[in-house]
Amino acid sequence: MKKGEEKINKSEKEAEKKRMKKILDILKKEYPDVKIQLNFSTPFELLIATILSAQCTDARVNIVTEQLFKKYFLPEHFVNLENEELESLIFSTGYYKAKARHIKAASKMILEEFNCRVPDNMDDLLKIPGVGRKTGNVILGHCFNVPGIVVDTHVSRISQRLGFVQTNNAEKIEFELMELIPKNQWVIFTHYFINLGRKVCTSRKPKCGICKINKYCPSAVL
Numbered sequence: 001m002k003k004g005e006e007k008i009n010k011s012e013k014e015a016e017k018k019r020m021k022k023i024l025d026i027l028k029k030e031y032p033d034v035k036i037q038l039n040f041s042t043p044f045e046l047l048i049a050t051i052l053s054a055q056c057t058d059a060r061v062n063i064v065t066e067q068l069f070k071k072y073f074l075p076e077h078f079v080n081l082e083n084e085e086l087e088s089l090i091f092s093t094g095y096y097k098a099k100a101r102h103i104k105a106a107s108k109m110i111l112e113e114f115n116c117r118v119p120d121n122m123d124d125l126l127k128i129p130g131v132g133r134k135t136g137n138v139i140l141g142h143c144f145n146v147p148g149i150v151v152d153t154h155v156s157r158i159s160q161r162l163g164f165v166q167t168n169n170a171e172k173i174e175f176e177l178m179e180l181i182p183k184n185q186w187v188i189f190t191h192y193f194i195n196l197g198r199k200v201c202t203s204r205k206p207k208c209g210i211c212k213i214n215k216y217c218p219s220a221v222l
Helices: 003-030 043-052 058-071 075-079 083-093 096-113 133-143 153-161 170-178 183-199
Strands: none
Touching: 003 183, 043 058, 043 096, 043 133, 058 083, 075 096, 083 096, 133 170, 133 183, 153 170, 153 183, 170 183
């Protein structure tokens, strides 16, 4: 890369950081009380809830876990639980057979390899069945105060529409966004975009006319 090109790229990156800051400032006012929607009491419960949330609404997961966690809330509980029983308990979250397998395998690993404790670092979390970077960042950010950007469908879609990323790869999106957003806002950023995605910037028909950040969006149709 030539020096001139490097300066241009640096200038473009700074401009994108400023645009992102303006967007985050607006969303902070728009969604002042945003927080994680999944209900949990421990890192292990959040792990289970996050596994169940795949292709399922947080509201539905909370309905299921409200009953589930009354009786089963430790790794050994799920290890000793019959597959059929677990599948019946989580049936309404969808993909219940795969989720049941992941929950039992994750519980077994946490019990046998991590001394019954959910790991507090990404490397170990990624060893657990059913855990990817998305789930890892959810757990680290909300249980261990380790900042991370959770890239779900809303974050991916909105980041692309805003022109901050040009890829569908969640891991690439995560690291590209990390360069644009201050570290102390990584966790809350995800909640801003999730709320925007659910209420305004929907997948099929975004409501650009009422979107508070439309003037900063190259995809806005007004």
